[in-house]
Amino acid sequence: MLEVNDVSKTFFAGTVNERVALDDVSLQLPSGDFVTVIGSNGAGKSTLLNIAAGKLLPETGRVIIGDRDVTKLADHQRAKYIGRVFQDPMAGSSPNMTIEENLAIAYERGRRRGFRIGVTNKKRELFAEELKSLELGLENRLKAKVGLLSGGQRQALSLLMATFSEPEVLMLDEHTAALDPQRAELVSRLTTEIVERHKLTTLMVTHNMEQALRLGNRLIMMHEGRILFDLNEERKSRMTVKGLLQEFENVKGETLNDDRAMLQ
């Protein structure tokens, strides 16, 4: 379970460059929820994820994972509970290390790392088994350096690394955006499969509205640091891309009108 309560974040506060990235945002994800997040550039989606993951500290508000208040924990301290995949396929794995070494690192997520050998035969079998589920043949390339993989392969590996230790929350930030349509489709399919298999609580940012509607059981739209609307499973299942755009215009129009009313 993930809870973000009354979180605000302003960059360059008090300067001419002041930029409100999040304006009193609250979001609750019960266990097993798979929420897709859409919104225009600069809406605050990444900032929301970065605050939840501890990369950024909020000015106000709290972040709760399970029953732990993690607001004050550094990113690596709360990484125990959070799996992340980033937009950049290079970001989620270590290029000069082998596939099995990367998986061994992921396998020890959040545990105290000591002086046991990282890659044992037993783990190797487990890794090969997990890699098979990606259907990319990576199980035969355990000793290949990750830097030699293609972007799609690397992103699929990142996804596996982020999830196979079953974190309490999975956060995906446009993790298919840098891939060609075919690879994006593959990673998108793997995401659904993996989330279902491990019943992961998931927050997924995407610019692809069709993908946002197809995946997950709930959808939120953000704009200028706020959550504009939040569709539950039932409303989401009836929603179309056109409908989303229409809804966006409606709500945006309302807020604009509010602003005008205030100015008058």
Place this chain on the structure above:
Amino acid sequence: MYTAVELGLIYAIMALGVYLTFRILDFPDLTVDGSFTTGASVAAIMIVSGAPPLLSTIAAFVAGLLAGVITGLLHTKGKINGLLAGILTMIGLYSVNLRIMGGSANIPLLREDTLMTPLRENEWLGTWVSIAIFALIAIAVKLFLDWFLHTDMGLAMQATGDNQEMIRSFGVSTDRTKIVGLAISNGFVALCGALIAQYQGFSDISMGIGLILVGLASVIVGQAVFGSRVIFVSTLAVILGAVAYRVFITLALQIEWFDPSDVKLISAVLVILALILPQWKFFKRLPTFSTLKKTKTSAKARGSYVGS
């Protein structure tokens, strides 16, 4: 030439330390110049005051660990640029080293009982026997590093130098891996200092000056010539690089025109060549040089941003 090989093998311990920071952690650590002398002075002062040579050498190793921790703390907790953090520790250590040596710039060990005494008494120095012994020590350090880098902690350290954001997202404190890496590295550098002091029969306040160049030359030349595909090969290449460097310097000094005082300039030119030559088209075609180039390009990928 036997002497050159012996020295090369002892200095290989230092070069392996430099490899750990420079190649694995991607951290150019200049503490080395200071911590080498710290190791030498700690061992020397303990030996002249009657401590057993082995204990004195171990104490030198521990002193090096501490020096590394200081640079690590300055860089991680103090958020000081890595290069500067190393320079600060190095300069501070100059005064500390003088203090350790009781205010004198030089401690002779010639009549003392040191780890080299058995070698000297049996007249093994400058023969295959001592070369074998020093080779065993260097290989022991290499095997330790090989093992360590494959433990859970060691993998986390490798990833720290390769993709920091990623390893943090798996719950590793990169501050911690950096401090531990710097500590181990400088521990070996100080151990090397202690052995060199006993080998040459004195410790001297200026013996560490410019040493980082010797370390870098050994690592860069070693990997360019002997390869760097896996860690097992890399660490072996560093040892061979250290020996090759020492042999090269000895040969260079046999050219009459050169003075012993030219050694530092020769090392600097050697490192410059080792860094520049791989960028030339002709050398890019050589297989081992191209692996060097590869490490560099992926270093760029490591700067990749996270989130957006």
